[in-house]
Amino acid sequence: MIKYLGSKRTLVPLIVDTVKRVGGGTSVLDLFSGTSRVGHALKAAGYRVIANDHNAYAATLARCYVQADSEDVLHDATLLIRELNGLKGAPGYFTETFCIRSRYFQPKNGERVDAIREAIAAKRLEPELEAVLLVSLMEAADRVDSTTGVQMAYLKEWAPRAYNDLELRVPAVLPRARAGKGEAHQLDAFDAANALRADVAYIDPPYNQHSYLGNYHIWETLVRWDKPPVYGVACKRIDCRERQSVFNSKAGFRQAATRLLATVRADTILVSFSDEGYISRVDMEGLLAGLWGGESAVVTIENDYKRYVGAQIGIYNPRGEKVGRISHLRNREYLYVASRRDLQAIADRAYERPAQQLPLFTAT
Numbered sequence: 001m002i003k004y005l006g007s008k009r010t011l012v013p014l015i016v017d018t019v020k021r022v023g024g025g026t027s028v029l030d031l032f033s034g035t036s037r038v039g040h041a042l043k044a045a046g047y048r049v050i051a052n053d054h055n056a057y058a059a060t061l062a063r064c065y066v067q068a069d070s071e072d073v074l075h076d077a078t079l080l081i082r083e084l085n086g087l088k089g090a091p092g093y094f095t096e097t098f099c100i101r102s103r104y105f106q107p108k109n110g111e112r113v114d115a116i117r118e119a120i121a122a123k124r125l126e127p128e129l130e131a132v133l134l135v136s137l138m139e140a141a142d143r144v145d146s147t148t149g150v151q152m153a154y155l156k157e158w159a160p161r162a163y164n165d166l167e168l169r170v171p172a173v174l175p176r177a178r179a180g181k182g183e184a185h186q187l188d189a190f191d192a193a194n195a196l197r198a199d200v201a202y203i204d205p206p207y208n209q210h211s212y213l214g215n216y217h218i219w220e221t222l223v224r225w226d227k228p229p230v231y232g233v234a235c236k237r238i239d240c241r242e243r244q245s246v247f248n249s250k251a252g253f254r255q256a257a258t259r260l261l262a263t264v265r266a267d268t269i270l271v272s273f274s275d276e277g278y279i280s281r282v283d284m285e286g287l288l289a290g291l292w293g294g295e296s297a298v299v300t301i302e303n304d305y306k307r308y309v310g311a312q313i314g315i316y317n318p319r320g321e322k323v324g325r326i327s328h329l330r331n332r333e334y335l336y337v338a339s340r341r342d343l344q345a346i347a348d349r350a351y352e353r354p355a356q357q358l359p360l361f362t363a364t
Helices: 012-022 037-044 056-067 070-085 093-100 107-123 127-142 189-195 217-224 250-263 281-289 309-313 344-351
Strands: 027-030 048-052 183-185 200-203 268-274 297-306 330-339 360-363
Touching (some): 012 200, 012 268, 012 344, 037 056, 056 183, 056 217, 070 127, 093 107
Parallel strands (some): 048 183
Antiparallel strands (some): 268 330
């Protein structure tokens, strides 16, 4: 899957295990699905996953990894990817914007992206098959980019992977889950919380001022293929200035989180959050404990992990000069579990392995 700030790669086994231990359900709602790494793992575990994200690139990833089933799309996708891999490059908007005006990709690969994306658009495929091809292209471009993992800037010198030739691969599309076909939605989080119902809801909201649209604007453009005006050295989409999330606002986050949690239609809620976020652990636990008329059981699981690679390298200005200092290299990631159900099985998890191998569990 694509490189992603806030990716839950290391937490996925814990999230899936926690959902299993809560028990009592077969469906999971993922309100901020991002790369769909969590939804993909839950689908593999047999759950019917309902994924949502307001960004087009994330909804496309969910349509590929959560909604599409291999028995329906894999044969055609394999043939089409083989065909698209044979196309010659043809410079266009993508090459001009992201290879010449900026340096995210080498022009040879930008030209391939242009040719392949135009070919996909011309085929007018049904949504699930098109999503599989778009994800294949997105992931292929991600493997030859020249960034630290986010698209707020590009490296001063070409990353070694940028010299490789872009090549499509068939995404790891799963067969239909035992509990039923998944869904992918592209709704505002509040609208999704109000409209969609599941046994368990997993919530992984933005936790600071950095917008996912701003960090991954190239993928948004690649999926929408609307060839928008751009601004700045980073060549961001012009609508990055307009499409702001209330969850990226320190002033508005607590009120937004309170409203969202009260709206979610599930009997168990899991929330991922970082100690770098806008709300403290104590405050988050307080919000969750107040759910369902104050009848909520709450367990907090704490994990220590390395910060994303850009934070470890440091901050550079557009001239490639290092500015500022690296403040810290590790963070704590919290997985909060709130439920109407008994959470003793979650709390007891702390005693099953040696303490040094475990995250910290606190029950309230």
